[in-house]
Amino acid sequence: MTLTPLATDHPPEVASEKVAPFAPPLQLTEEHHLCPGCGHPVAWRLLMEVLSELGIENRAIEVVGHGCYTGIAAMADIDAIQVLHGRAPAVATGLKRVQPEAVVMTVQGDGDMATEGLHEILHAAARGENITAIMLNNGVFGDTGGQMTATTVLGQRTKTSLEGREPANHGFPIPLADLIGTIEGAAYVARGAVNNAGSIAQTKKFLARAFETQMARAGFSFVEVLTMCPTGWIIPTASGPDYVAGTFEKTFPVRQIKSALG
Amino acid sequence: MATTLMQGADAITEAAINVGCRFFSGYPMLPFTPLLESMAKQMGKRGGVCMNASSEIEAVNMALGAAAGGARAGTGSCGQGIALMQEAIAEAAMNEVPFVVFNMARGQQDYFQCTRGGGWGDYRTITLAPKDVIEAVEHTQLLFHLADTYRAPVILYGDYLVADTFMSVDPAAQDFGPVPDKDWALDGTRGGTGASRLIWSWDIGKSGRPGLQPDGQWKKVADKFDAVAATEARHETFMADDARYLVVSWGTTSPFVDYVVEELRADGVAIGAFRPITLWPFPEDALRAATEDAEAVFTYEINAGQMLDDVRLSVTDRHKVKALGGVSVDYSGMRQGELLSVGAIRSALTAAIAAHEAARS
Numbered sequence: 001m002t003l004t005p006l007a008t009d010h011p012p013e014v015a016s017e018k019v020a021p022f023a024p025p026l027q028l029t030e031e032h033h034l035c036p037g038c039g040h041p042v043a044w045r046l047l048m049e050v051l052s053e054l055g056i057e058n059r060a061i062e063v064v065g066h067g068c069y070t071g072i073a074a075m076a077d078i079d080a081i082q083v084l085h086g087r088a089p090a091v092a093t094g095l096k097r098v099q100p101e102a103v104v105m106t107v108q109g110d111g112d113m114a115t116e117g118l119h120e121i122l123h124a125a126a127r128g129e130n131i132t133a134i135m136l137n138n139g140v141f142g143d144t145g146g147q148m149t150a151t152t153v154l155g156q157r158t159k160t161s162l163e164g165r166e167p168a169n170h171g172f173p174i175p176l177a178d179l180i181g182t183i184e185g186a187a188y189v190a191r192g193a194v195n196n197a198g199s200i201a202q203t204k205k206f207l208a209r210a211f212e213t214q215m216a217r218a219g220f221s222f223v224e225v226l227t228m229c230p231t232g233w234i235i236p237t238a239s240g241p242d243y244v245a246g247t248f249e250k251t252f253p254v255r256q257i258k259s260a261l262g
Numbered sequence: 263m264a265t266t267l268m269q270g271a272d273a274i275t276e277a278a279i280n281v282g283c284r285f286f287s288g289y290p291m292l293p294f295t296p297l298l299e300s301m302a303k304q305m306g307k308r309g310g311v312c313m314n315a316s317s318e319i320e321a322v323n324m325a326l327g328a329a330a331g332g333a334r335a336g337t338g339s340c341g342q343g344i345a346l347m348q349e350a351i352a353e354a355a356m357n358e359v360p361f362v363v364f365n366m367a368r369g370q371q372d373y374f375q376c377t378r379g380g381g382w383g384d385y386r387t388i389t390l391a392p393k394d395v396i397e398a399v400e401h402t403q404l405l406f407h408l409a410d411t412y413r414a415p416v417i418l419y420g421d422y423l424v425a426d427t428f429m430s431v432d433p434a435a436q437d438f439g440p441v442p443d444k445d446w447a448l449d450g451t452r453g454g455t456g457a458s459r460l461i462w463s464w465d466i467g468k469s470g471r472p473g474l475q476p477d478g479q480w481k482k483v484a485d486k487f488d489a490v491a492a493t494e495a496r497h498e499t500f501m502a503d504d505a506r507y508l509v510v511s512w513g514t515t516s517p518f519v520d521y522v523v524e525e526l527r528a529d530g531v532a533i534g535a536f537r538p539i540t541l542w543p544f545p546e547d548a549l550r551a552a553t554e555d556a557e558a559v560f561t562y563e564i565n566a567g568q569m570l571d572d573v574r575l576s577v578t579d580r581h582k583v584k585a586l587g588g589v590s591v592d593y594s595g596m597r598q599g600e601l602l603s604v605g606a607i608r609s610a611l612t613a614a615i616a617a618h619e620a621a622r623s
Binding site: 026029080120 | 349353357449450459
């Protein structure tokens, strides 16, 4: 992908400005520790914007798993607990049951939720636990350097599937949002992405809808967000967004799968 | 004091609820099952929640979550299930989220597990081992107090004798004094104010308000357990004054040992008993003092010698220590076998004393 400079033969009449400050509400710093080209900070910003716009930042508790995104718990002005790999839905359940007025969410990656923690997320969904679970899905263990997870797509090269994931040896990826969509206790299920402006706007709506579901006490809500991993994917960093659209979305279609609120 | 005849599991449930336990989670596994059933029966009626979890791993993490939300919470299993909980128990010790773990142990006994643990890092678990249902009621309430005082997961070590036996108990709330405010718990209300909280075993802290970081947090936790070791050890002696022989046993084995000690005293044998009430911290100083003048120190355990290391570490002359008892389990694996009996204990002690006398002469 190449960027084409705007054609102009004169300087602007007024100095240009950013359309919005970089730091969204609730973000305690403008810096982050994630790689250039990573999709997680975009998803994180959307989350902070949604909490702020719904006016629930003073009710929110984040239960954060283990992955590249973990450190962002320190950067958000939101009550948070960092928990064991895969167990966030169980911790969130305990929190929600004793703090029913709080808006409780898990933030996990595909390694955390679909790989290590599949048990806990499916049971939380089946219980109709009134929490919101968010899975940042980049199809690799980014934090440990790009190994295969339960959502690595067929053909995808990782450190533990160097020639590409192939079914005979590595089995098939788990389309978690679609799977959760089949569970009766799940009231809201959607899969979004953050690889272009359109998908970012759509994902923000999905996140808002998920929290509205929890606030209406309608049951379990789940949003999977496809994100880019510039270091874990064995492709040029700049082609990450196209890889999401051209490859990832073939296995993980972006759409709202289920909404009990209509 | 009003006492009621109650089965151990019901008595523990009542004792826990009366000191404010409002969340319990567990996965059925004997001999723990009656406690889970009792909690399930009572919690909903008393403004609490009991979760029939989908695994022990889920159960302990649910309890951690409820405790992080500021509630008094409990979970439990038998040793086999608590083996699955070790990672979360260590995590809760390191991120300082307090709850009570009820181990209704099977016949194999789990002294090693509760005093050494199988988690990670410099953590310890305060473990109380009641000798009967009456003490289990007291210990249940004391453990919620200690958990909140020290912000740490703690263990009640019971078994089928504690869970299943009926005794007359008074489960009304006992006052163990004030506990610190839970100024670390999460309720979400501080979001956006600049005072939001972060619970993390690495204590990273929030941007602009850094925490202790792993090095500082883990030193803080280690120092805390050093302080607990220095102050919270509890023990009991029985007919131990002037004892030439001292028998050390723990938990529900001790009433059997005490019975034999009383019999032998009546026969003129200068014998006494010592019982660690806290398995961790082990009452090292008290046992050292109690054994200074004893000629021989016998341990009696219904296992291959799980407490033996702690006794040897406490007694000044470890050569005085002789291990009695042994693995003894009934057909089901749930209960102790024939070595947990007055006859077996009397035979073992009599033989050991005779051997000692023979060696002296």
